[in-house]
Amino acid sequence: MADAPLRVLIVDDEAPARRRLRDLLADCAAALPIACVGEAANGREALELLHAVSADLVLTDIEMPEMGGLEFARHVLKLSQPPVVIFTTAHDKHAVQAFEVNAVDFLLKPIRVQRLLAALEKVPRLKPVSSARLDALASTARRFLSVTERSRVVLVPVEEIIYLKAELKYITIRTAEREFLLEESLTKLEEEFGHRLVRVHRNCLVARDAIRGFERRVGDEGDAHWEVLLKGIAETLPVSRRQQSIVREIGRENQRGAEASAR
Amino acid sequence: MQPIIRQDTIRLEFPDFRNLGTILRVVLAVNAMTIVAALVKEPQVELWIAQWIDMTATVEPYLIVELAILYALAPWLFRQTASMSAFVIAAVTVGVGLGLHALIGRPYSDAPFALVRQLLLALSAYAVLLVYFNLRAKALSPAIAESRLQALQARIRPHFLFNSINAVLSLVRSDPKRAETALLDMADLFRVLMRDNRELVPIADEVELCRQYLELEKLRLTDRLQVEWHLNNMPENALVPPLLLQPLLENAVYHGIEPLATPGVVSINIFSKGGDVHAILRNPYRSEGGSHHAGNKMALGNIRERLKLHFDAEGSLESRVRDTMYEVHIRMPYRTAAASSASTAEPLPGAGKPAARRNEGGPALRDGNTGVLRG
Numbered sequence: 053m054a055d056a057p058l059r060v061l062i063v064d065d066e067a068p069a070r071r072r073l074r075d076l077l078a079d080c081a082a083a084l085p086i087a088c089v090g091e092a093a094n095g096r097e098a099l100e101l102l103h104a105v106s107a108d109l110v111l112t113d114i115e116m117p118e119m120g121g122l123e124f125a126r127h128v129l130k131l132s133q134p135p136v137v138i139f140t141t142a143h144d145k146h147a148v149q150a151f152e153v154n155a156v157d158f159l160l161k162p163i164r165v166q167r168l169l170a171a172l173e174k175v176p177r178l179k180p181v182s183s184a185r186l187d188a189l190a191s192t193a194r195r196f197l198s199v200t201e202r203s204r205v206v207l208v209p210v211e212e213i214i215y216l217k218a219e220l221k222y223i224t225i226r227t228a229e230r231e232f233l234l235e236e237s238l239t240k241l242e243e244e245f246g247h248r249l250v251r252v253h254r255n256c257l258v259a260r261d262a263i264r265g266f267e268r269r270v271g272d273e274g275d276a277h278w279e280v281l282l283k284g285i286a287e288t289l290p291v292s293r294r295q296q297s298i299v300r301e302i303g304r305e306n307q308r309g310a311e312a313s314a315r
Numbered sequence: 316m317q318p319i320i321r322q323d324t325i326r327l328e329f330p331d332f333r334n335l336g337t338i339l340r341v342v343l344a345v346n347a348m349t350i351v352a353a354l355v356k357e358p359q360v361e362l363w364i365a366q367w368i369d370m371t372a373t374v375e376p377y378l379i380v381e382l383a384i385l386y387a388l389a390p391w392l393f394r395q396t397a398s399m400s401a402f403v404i405a406a407v408t409v410g411v412g413l414g415l416h417a418l419i420g421r422p423y424s425d426a427p428f429a430l431v432r433q434l435l436l437a438l439s440a441y442a443v444l445l446v447y448f449n450l451r452a453k454a455l456s457p458a459i460a461e462s463r464l465q466a467l468q469a470r471i472r473p474h475f476l477f478n479s480i481n482a483v484l485s486l487v488r489s490d491p492k493r494a495e496t497a498l499l500d501m502a503d504l505f506r507v508l509m510r511d512n513r514e515l516v517p518i519a520d521e522v523e524l525c526r527q528y529l530e531l532e533k534l535r536l537t538d539r540l541q542v543e544w545h546l547n548n549m550p551e552n553a554l555v556p557p558l559l560l561q562p563l564l565e566n567a568v569y570h571g572i573e574p575l576a577t578p579g580v581v582s583i584n585i586f587s588k589g590g591d592v593h594a595i596l597r598n599p600y601r602s603e604g605g606s607h608h609a610g611n612k613m614a615l616g617n618i619r620e621r622l623k624l625h626f627d628a629e630g631s632l633e634s635r636v637r638d639t640m641y642e643v644h645i646r647m648p649y650r651t652a653a654a655s656s657a658s659t660a661e662p663l664p665g666a667g668k669p670a671a672r673r674n675e676g677g678p679a680l681r682d683g684n685t686g687v688l689r690g
Contacts, residue, residue, distance in 0.1 A: 065573075066478065066535050073484035094576060117576040143475030162481045297318075 057085035058175060061105075063098040063112035063124065064091075064140070065081045069161065073111060073140070080169045095124025096196075103204055107135045109175050111159070114141045114263045121127070122190045127186065127198040130185050130205045138171055154185045197225060200231045206233055210248065214262040214282055215289060216241060218255040228284040250302065252280055253292040263306070266291070266299045327397035328452045329404075329446070332385040334625030340383060341444060348440055349374050374418070377437065381411045401445070408437050455624065475532075475565065482535040497534050500527040507557070515554035515625065517652070518585065518592065522546065525560050525583070532568050540572050541580045548586035553650045555592070556621045561647070562614045563596050563643055570611055571598030571641060591629075592649045600641035622647060 055069040066069045066176060070091050075087050089105045094116040102110075110128065114121040123135040139151065139158040151158045157178065159167055167184035214229045218238045225232040242249065243255055249257040264281040267288070271277065278291040278299050291299060330337040353367035384407050386390070392400050412434045481502060486494035507524055521542075533540050564581065573580045579599040586593055615634055622630035622645070630647040 065539075065576075066482065067537050068482040068485035068535060069478070071489070072481060075485070075488060115573065117574050142474055144479060161477055162484050 057087040057091045058109060059087050059090055059105075059107045059135075060172075061101065061107040061110045061135070062091045063093075063095065063110060063116070065093050065113060065116040067142075068091075073163070076163060076165050076168050078167050080172055081101055083169055084172055086172065095119030095121060095127070098124055099205055099207065100128055101129060102135070106133065109172070110135050110137045113139060114139055114143065119195060120192075122186060123194045123196070125181065126186050126190070127182055127205055127207065129180055130198050130200045132178045135220045136175050136180060138175075144160060148279065150189055154181075154189055156181050156185060156189060159245065161269075165291050176187055193247070196213060197232075197234055197236075199225070199234050201232075205215065206232065211261075212244060213249070213259055214285060215256060216249065217257075217289075226285070226287075227266065252289060252295050254294075254297060256289055258289060260281070260302065263302055265306075266303065327401060328399050328449050329392065329397070330448045332382070332389040334627055335450050335629050337448075338382060338386075340447075341629065342378065344447065345374065345378050345440055346371070346443055347442070351550075352436075358530050373415075373433070377411060377415055380415065382409060385410065403437060405441060407435055412437050413580070417642075425608075435660060446597060474569070478535055479531050482531075486534070492533075492625070497531060498531050503527050504531070514557070515650070516557045517551060518549065518555045518594075519551040519552045521555055521557065521560050522583075522585070524558075525564055527550075528561050528564060529568075529581075535574060536568070539575065539578050540568060541578055543580055544584065545580040546585040547588075550587045550592060550649060550651075553587065553592045554650045555647065556618075556625050559618060559621070559645070560594060560596070562618065566614055567598035567641075568612050571600065575599060587649050592648050594645040596643045597640050600636050600639055617682055 058286070062070050062073045062077075064073070071242075071270060074088060074091075077088055079191060080086055088105050090101050092101050096119040097113070098110065098112065099119075108123075112121040112124055119127075120152075121137075121139050121141075125139075128134050129138060135228040139156065140161055140163060141148070141158055142161040143153075148158070148160070157174075158169065159171060174264065194210065197207055198205050198207050199215070200206070208225055208227060214226045214228065217224045221235070221257050223234040223236060223241070225234050238255065238257065242251060245257070248261070250260050250263075252258050258280055262283050264283045266278045267281055268276055277293070278293060278296065281288055330340075332338070336465050350367055353363055353370055357363045357366040385404065388403070388407070395403065395435065412430070416430050416433070480495075483501070484493050484496045486497065491607040504527055529540070529542050533542075547668065560583070564583070568582045573579060580597075582597045583594075584593075584597075615632060619632045622632055626647050630645075632643065632645050634641070634643045636642075
């Protein structure tokens with residue numbers, strides 16, 4: 053056993069649940085050196101906190117406002133030294149089965165002190181769960197994309213995304229303010245955010261809400277194509293021949309939306 | 316629809332003649348019969364409609380007067396035995412026929428037989444409707460049992476149970492008094508959940524249950540959950556199906572409050588207006604993350620079904636999104652135990668509470684078959 057205490061971060065949106073975990077950790081302290089380094093009410097707060105303090109283990113609830121436990125665990129992997137994440141859940145059988153199938157560690161609430169102690173003792177041997185297995189567990193789309201900048205994890209709210217453009221190795225995330233570089237697959241992102249983002253080109257997904265309109269452009273060689281006009285930025289994006297059908301589809305949607313709001 | 320339950324050898328059931336649904340059904344059925352009768356009588360298409368219109372001139376006043384009398388007699392009929400009711404209604408039918416004939420009787424060529432024929436037709440229509448309402452009541456009685464089971468299943472998410480136990484555990488060391496109260500609230504809540512919930516209850520009881528439930532949720536969510544009660548015009552004695560509001564509040568907390576990082580308000584507004592009782596529940600609404608909505612729909616469907624079983628066309632549940640609020644609006648007739656307490660005079664096994672008679676299709680359930688849920 054290591055001499056340094058095990059540093060634990062507690063994440064739960066319910067204050068009594070956090071207190072209960074704190075009590076239990078205090079009970080375990082007799083058997084194992086433990087330091088509770090902090091508490092957070094949701095995943096976003098926890099990520100923020102992890103920039104300031106480092107932890108070996110995060111005990112996190114799953115359903116939380118702002119950012120749930122599963123999404124938090126995915127972003128946490130971008131830290132240079134990601135802590136081990138163990139989920140605490142009061143969930144039904146179905147969710148529990150999914151966790152077991154994916155070999156993701158979890159504790160059932162209400163938690164027994166013996167089970168917690170067993171989990172804590174195991175932590176030094178545990179490796180962070182792979183992002184692929186977490187993807188398999190997540191039933192809803194993420195609310196944020198995360199990029200690493202100067203060893204910090206920066207969160208980009210999905211609703212702020214104007215477009216995603218694949219360029220060689222990276223994907224550029226464009227928001228009204230700036231650009232971010234992301235290492236993910238555009239196809240996977242399209243699957244996850246298909247309700248919000250639409251493919252206009254082989255290498256480009258655009259937020260439906262950010263589309264202001266379309267413009268017909270004639271190139272130097274006389275070949276015409278459509279360009280997407282965007283809200284908030286002057287830049288325009290070409291629509292590929294293959295995706296041309298979306299011009300009419302979205303044009304119609306926008307018209308309907310305008311009519312509805314006029315009414 | 317609330318048939319009167321009899322334990323006679325031949326179990327006849329009569330609908331509540333003051334229920335809009337019953338009245339509508341009678342009117343529609345009689346008119347349908349008139350159309351068929353006209354079709355039988357008149358082989359020519361052009362004359363068929365004329366024939367029908369001619370017949371309605373006799374039938375409609377007859378029907379309206381008959382329904383009006385039954386409406387007036389409903390509370391009294393409620394107290395009579397089945398055979399007595401059957402006889403009284405038949406007598407009313409004949410009486411109305413004779414009365415109308417005397418008042419606005421039309422000159423027939425063979426007058427005596429025309430009147431007898433008319434009365435026989437009216438009595439046949441009565442017999443057909445009696446059979447129909449009995450069949451309907453029998454068809455619905457398993458539905459009542461079913462809806463009780465569904466109600467039980469749709470209630471209380473495991474999510475709530477385990478998180479609440481967890482919250483109580485967190486209090487045991489620091490605040491044993493509060494932990495004690497919370498456990499008592501839980502006991503009350505589960506007692507209601509596990510009891511036989513087929514009888515209507517006063518709305519004040521349901522509100523009390525909701526308070527206890529929300530206390531437990533507050534324990535867990537602390538000040539994130541704000542509750543506003545508007546009960547100044549609530550008729551405390553109005554009868555409602557049990558667990559009418561609690562599942563809706565559970566939805567409101569689960570979908571409206573839990574996804575919010577900031578405090579949110581759940582408001583409950585109960586009032587009576589124009590002989591109806593209204594309950595309006597509101598909670599914050601976010602369009603995002605619609606993964607739970609299937610569960611919400613199920614609870615709404617379940618409550619809608621129970622309202623329909625108890626109040627037929629007079630109960631309704633509507634839900635809508637208004638800006639950033641989600642609103643559920645329940646409307647049901649203002650029924651009180653006093654209004655139907657007259658019926659307690661009737662020797663009816665198991666009808667301890669007058670509320671019992673407000674249930675539809677009682678016989679199958681009332682035959683001591685209350686162990687269904689506990690099995």
